[in-house]
Amino acid sequence: MVSSMIHCAKHPSGYAELVIDRPQARNALCVALTDAMAQTLERLREDSETRVVLLRSEGDHFAAGADIREMLDMSAETARATDFAGCCVALGDFPKPVIGLVQGYALGGGCELVEMCDIVLAAENAVFSHPEISLGTMPGAGGTQRLPRLIGTAKAMDMLLSGHRMDAIEAERCGLVSRIVPPDRLLEEGREYASGLAALSGTVLNSIKKAVRASMEMPLKEGLKLERALFHQTLGLPDRQEGMRAFTERRKPLFNAT
Numbered sequence: 001m002v003s004s005m006i007h008c009a010k011h012p013s014g015y016a017e018l019v020i021d022r023p024q025a026r027n028a029l030c031v032a033l034t035d036a037m038a039q040t041l042e043r044l045r046e047d048s049e050t051r052v053v054l055l056r057s058e059g060d061h062f063a064a065g066a067d068i069r070e071m072l073d074m075s076a077e078t079a080r081a082t083d084f085a086g087c088c089v090a091l092g093d094f095p096k097p098v099i100g101l102v103q104g105y106a107l108g109g110g111c112e113l114v115e116m117c118d119i120v121l122a123a124e125n126a127v128f129s130h131p132e133i134s135l136g137t138m139p140g141a142g143g144t145q146r147l148p149r150l151i152g153t154a155k156a157m158d159m160l161l162s163g164h165r166m167d168a169i170e171a172e173r174c175g176l177v178s179r180i181v182p183p184d185r186l187l188e189e190g191r192e193y194a195s196g197l198a199a200l201s202g203t204v205l206n207s208i209k210k211a212v213r214a215s216m217e218m219p220l221k222e223g224l225k226l227e228r229a230l231f232h233q234t235l236g237l238p239d240r241q242e243g244m245r246a247f248t249e250r251r252k253p254l255f256n257a258t
């Protein structure tokens with residue numbers, strides 16, 4: 001454990017549960033917390049037993065954003081020197097699928113964490129917002145870049161310029177959220193989802209993530225080329241042979257056996 005504000009538990013089925021645990025401050029993302037999160041993600045990146053990460057928070061709210069008290073006197077020099085928002089690089093570039101579970105508020109930097117997840121399960125009471133404008137600042141961990149790519153410019157501008165709060169239904173409708181679940185089912189559904197993904201081929205999950213992420217950055221022709229190359233790679237994988245052989249033998253495939 002690298003900090004009492006971040007916990008990480010590995011599940012035998014192949015996923016790791018990464019937990020933000022600072023509910024008394026509404027899981028505000030202070031530097032110690034984001035540093036610990038970045039370190040944990042670096043470890044999980046290299047951990048061959050972890051194929052999927054389930055990111056969640058303790059308490060009633062996912063995360064109330066950057067720690068405003070900590071930022072109060074922060075200068076641009078300090079922010080640059082301390083690599084403020086560094087965990088966002090670790091999460092944004094994480095190569096394995098990340099499932100985010102969101103209950104209550106996901107604000108500012110909290111919403112940016114959500115924007116970096118690959119699958120987002122939201123409780124019916126989830127609220128997403130970028131209130132930075134009301135603090136006289138703006139997103140600094142990808143909000144102005146990822147959000148419009150996820151939900152389109154009109155919706156992103158609405159959130160970023162006005163601080164509009166989006167409920168779970170609106171967030172699902174516009175593509176920020178994958179599925180909505182009742183609050184008391186969120187953790188169970190998240191764990192089931194993570195176990196299900198972790199039973200699939202880790203190598204292929206990562207290739208699919210890489211290709212989909214590339215679609216946000218690459219022109220179509222280049223993205224199609226990348227997809228083709230990754231698809232061809234799967235043909236040489238033991239997991240691909242196992243998947244297709246299991247189909248013909250009418251049994252469940254056993255992936256990740258190598």
Ligand code: CAA
Pocket residue numbers: 024025026028029061064065066067068069070105107108109110131132135137138139140141
């Ligand atoms: N930073 C630091 N402390 C925070 C915090 C934050 N972002 N959000 C909540 N807290 C603290 C409060 O100061 C309070 O601490 P004390 O008990 O010591 O006074 C405690 O958490 C509980 O907060 P509230 O009493 O306000 O709790 P609430 O349940 O009534 O309201 C809330 C919850 C709606 C999330 C409200 O706390 C809130 O609006 N928080 C600020 C949200 C915000 O503006 N986030 C954007 C930050 S900027 C950013 O993220 C991007 C960037 O890089 C600039």
